[in-house]
């Protein structure tokens with residue numbers, strides 16, 4: 001079993017990276033929200049025009065998997081930057097959202113189904 005990881009360490013490292021470069025002045029809510037979407041698009045680009053079989057093969061290639069992982073990290077970094085600037089407790093909000101999702105998608109109704117909650 002791995003040790004629990006500290007979300008606060010990520011938040012602090014992202015904040016320090018930004019502040020060491022005096023980039024806070026550029027971090028408006030709009031530009032950070034746009035940057036999250038841009039980084040998500042960069043993640044998606046790895047799968048564009050690829051079949052499921054091709055994607056599976058790509059992810060079995062350590063270099064390609066690492067490139068995908070770096071885009072995932074970019075998304076998280078921008079989300080952490082956005083939550084800092086907007087005063088959002090992303091850790092607590094995510095925990096609450098998982099609880100909300102559990103209510104919307106009760107195991108007995110949602111297990112093994114890909115339907116939206118209003119169609120369960």
Ligand SMILES: [Mg+2]
Nearest residue numbers: 039042071074
């Ligand atoms: Mg990127």
